[in-house]
Amino acid sequence: MSTVREIMHAGADCVRTEETAADAARMMARLGVGALPICGKDDRIKGVITDRDIVVKVVAEGRDAGTFPAGDLxxxxxxxxxxxxxxxxxxxxxxxxxxxxxPVIDGQRLVGMVTVADLATSVPEPRVGELVEALSRS
Incomplete structure (x- = not known):
């Protein structure tokens, strides 16, 4: 059986709680990712922000992404x-x-991210199909 460490994308970056949604969007664009862990001043993970969060919860609500704190997401x-x-x-x-x-942690430290795509390339197809089906339910 494989471990998460074997299939994860190592070295994930965090957006800080005090940074803005626009900062998060720029970081995602620079890194070519659709999600980032949100880390506090204590370096612990507080959550994950996605590109969809920025669009739906900030832009679509008429909020200013340049001043809206990423930590509020x-x-x-x-x-x-x-x-x-x-x-x-x-x-x-x-x-x-x-x-x-x-987000993948080792103790309390962020060491990477694992995605459905990572699992799809390393886990037997029927198991991944079950995961995709569960994620697709409304």
Whole structure:
């Protein structure tokens, strides 16, 4: 059985809670990603911000992305996965929480991100199909 560490994208960057939604958008564009972990001053993960969050919760609401704090887009609870957890555990968490990207931590330190695409290229097809089906339910 594979571990998350074996398939993750290593070295994920964080947007800080005090940075703006526009800062997050620029970082996503520069890195070519659609989501970033949000980290507080204590370097702990507070949540994840997606490009969709910026569009739906900031731009579409008429808010100024240049002044809207990225930290205000935090979820109630940061959902993460341990680097040494199994890929099966990652799929279980993603299915239950209906999320497509998970920050990967080693202790409390961010070490990467794992996505549905990462799992699709490393896990047997039927299992990934179950994950995609769970994520597609409304």
């Amino acid at each position: 935090n979820q109630q609870e940061a959902v993460t996965i341990g680097a040494d957890d199994s890929t099966d555990e990652a799929m279980r968490v993603m299915s239950e929480r209906r999320i497509r990207r998970l």
